[in-house]
Each structure stands twice: as structure tokens, then as C-alpha cells.
Amino acid sequence: MNQTNKTSDVPMTMHEAPAQNPLRLGMRLRLSRQTRGMTLKALADAAHCSESLLSKIENGKASPSLPMLHRLVAALDTNIGWMFEESDGEEGIIFRAGTRPLIALDPLRRGEGISLERIIPYSPGHLLQCNIHHIEERGASAGPIQHAGEEVGYLLEGEIELIVDEKSFLLSAGDAFVFNSELPHHYRNVGKQRASIFWVNTPATF
Structure with a gap:
């Protein structure tokens, strides 16, 4: 199956990608898109998916397939690791010396x-x-x-x-x-x- 076909993007399973809160992933995608000045349509076109599906993903109502996620991060010039990394620290505010990655x-x-x-x-x-x-x-x-x-x-x-x-x-x-x-x-x-x-x-x- 052609992975760039807009109809080929189905929700990921546990075997296809690391576990991730859909809302957190959607927030990261939206933030990355907005800071690059891209419209929803522009990113959807670049990732070969529908605008409606991308909107659902950004709002935490759907999860992308792994191939689609790779196309999204490529279009955003970022990486998979950034999408899945968790925040650490005391309530996300304090990051002590010697504990920072x-x-x-x-x-x-x-x-x-x-x-x-x-x-x-x-x-x-x-x-x-x-x-x-x-x-x-x-x-x-x-x-x-x-x-x-x-x-x-x-x-x-x-x-x-x-x-x-x-x-x-x-x-x-x-x-x-x-x-x-x-x-x-x-x-x-x-x-x-x-x-x-x-x-x-x-x-x-x-």
C-alpha cells in the first residue's frame, strides 16, 4: 500500500508506535506547526493527509499512524523523539543541578x-x-x-x-x-x- 495515500492513515496500535497521550501529541504538533507559521492545510498537504484528520489529531481526538507521524515530523523539520519526550522536574518548574539530561x-x-x-x-x-x-x-x-x-x-x-x-x-x-x-x-x-x-x-x- 502506498503510505502517502491520504486514505492509508489509520490510528496507530501499541505495536506501531510508543504509547503516547493523544492530547499531548496533538499539542506538540500544533505548537510546532504554529511556531513555523504553517496553516493546518499546508501541513496536511505536506504530510499527505486530510485537513480534517490533522485537526482531529491536533485536538487529541485521533492518533496518526506511524508512517503519517514520520511525514508530519519531516514536514515540521523536527523529530520523533521530541514528540514523545516527557517533561520532568518539580511540577515542571524546577530542574535541579545534576539532574538535567x-x-x-x-x-x-x-x-x-x-x-x-x-x-x-x-x-x-x-x-x-x-x-x-x-x-x-x-x-x-x-x-x-x-x-x-x-x-x-x-x-x-x-x-x-x-x-x-x-x-x-x-x-x-x-x-x-x-x-x-x-x-x-x-x-x-x-x-x-x-x-x-x-x-x-x-x-x-x-
């Missing part, structure tokens, strides 16, 4: 020697993403990348070269930056020690 970037996009310490968990209740980017000596991000949104950062330690729209900037501890995410951007550690950047942006994948 420290993860490598997506293997398809990661640079060398880079890990992310999540400050804000990926959640439908947050309009922002916030991580501390830890870049080992000679580490560099993959890129350049670009996406909808805005980026703000503060260099906690070390030295980095930030390249935005083919312009190079050397930053040291205490320096800050802000730029439109639609500008191609990437960075690398140019110092002799690990660099750490407190980085905030509107939702996007890294």
Missing part, C-alpha cells in the same frame, strides 16, 4: 565533541527551547543550518567562533549574541578548553 545532538546533524544540557525540557507548554551547548576543544557544530525563529546566547566559558550568514565573530566568556534563525549559522570551539554556551531559541531541532 545531557545528550548528544541528533546523529544526523551533530558536530564533533558537542553535547546539550537541557535547561527547558521539550514540552508543548513551552514556546522556547533552552540548552547549554558544551563544545569540547576543537569541537564544531554541523552546518550551517537555518530554520524559523530567533537565537539568543551567552558564552559561559571558553572561546568560540560563531558564523552567521557567512560573517565570522570571535566570542569569549561573557559575550552574548542574538540573530534571526533563518540566517545560516554554525559555530566551533577555537580555544584550548571546553566552551559552554547558554543558548535559547524558539522551538527547532538541532
Whole structure:
């Protein structure tokens, strides 16, 4: 069966995808779509599904098939993990030192020697993403990348070269930056020690 046929999308079963609250999944899809400025019709067309079905999914009244979910996250330029990740912390407000997840970037996009310490968990209740980017000596991000949104950062330690729209900037501890995410951007550690950047942006994948 052609998985891109609009009539092929049936509700997922427990064997097809991880268990997930339909309302939570719908909220994440809607938030991701809205922050990218996409209409319901535009996303439905990109994911090869009906607008009415997508509306039901966003409202927690239906669940997508796994193939459809993959098409949705591809159209939104995000990933399956973000859709299924749970929020942690004391009532979702406090995230104690030493308990925050420290993860490598997506293997398809990661640079060398880079890990992310999540400050804000990926959640439908947050309009922002916030991580501390830890870049080992000679580490560099993959890129350049670009996406909808805005980026703000503060260099906690070390030295980095930030390249935005083919312009190079050397930053040291205490320096800050802000730029439109639609500008191609990437960075690398140019110092002799690990660099750490407190980085905030509107939702996007890294």
C-alpha cells in the first residue's frame, strides 16, 4: 500500500508506535506547526493527509499512524523523539543541578565533541527551547543550518567562533549574541578548553 495515500492513515496500535497521550501529541504538533507559521492545510498537504484528520489529531481526538507521524515530523523539520519526550522536574518548574539530561545532538546533524544540557525540557507548554551547548576543544557544530525563529546566547566559558550568514565573530566568556534563525549559522570551539554556551531559541531541532 502506498503510505502517502491520504486514505492509508489509520490510528496507530501499541505495536506501531510508543504509547503516547493523544492530547499531548496533538499539542506538540500544533505548537510546532504554529511556531513555523504553517496553516493546518499546508501541513496536511505536506504530510499527505486530510485537513480534517490533522485537526482531529491536533485536538487529541485521533492518533496518526506511524508512517503519517514520520511525514508530519519531516514536514515540521523536527523529530520523533521530541514528540514523545516527557517533561520532568518539580511540577515542571524546577530542574535541579545534576539532574538535567545531557545528550548528544541528533546523529544526523551533530558536530564533533558537542553535547546539550537541557535547561527547558521539550514540552508543548513551552514556546522556547533552552540548552547549554558544551563544545569540547576543537569541537564544531554541523552546518550551517537555518530554520524559523530567533537565537539568543551567552558564552559561559571558553572561546568560540560563531558564523552567521557567512560573517565570522570571535566570542569569549561573557559575550552574548542574538540573530534571526533563518540566517545560516554554525559555530566551533577555537580555544584550548571546553566552551559552554547558554543558548535559547524558539522551538527547532538541532
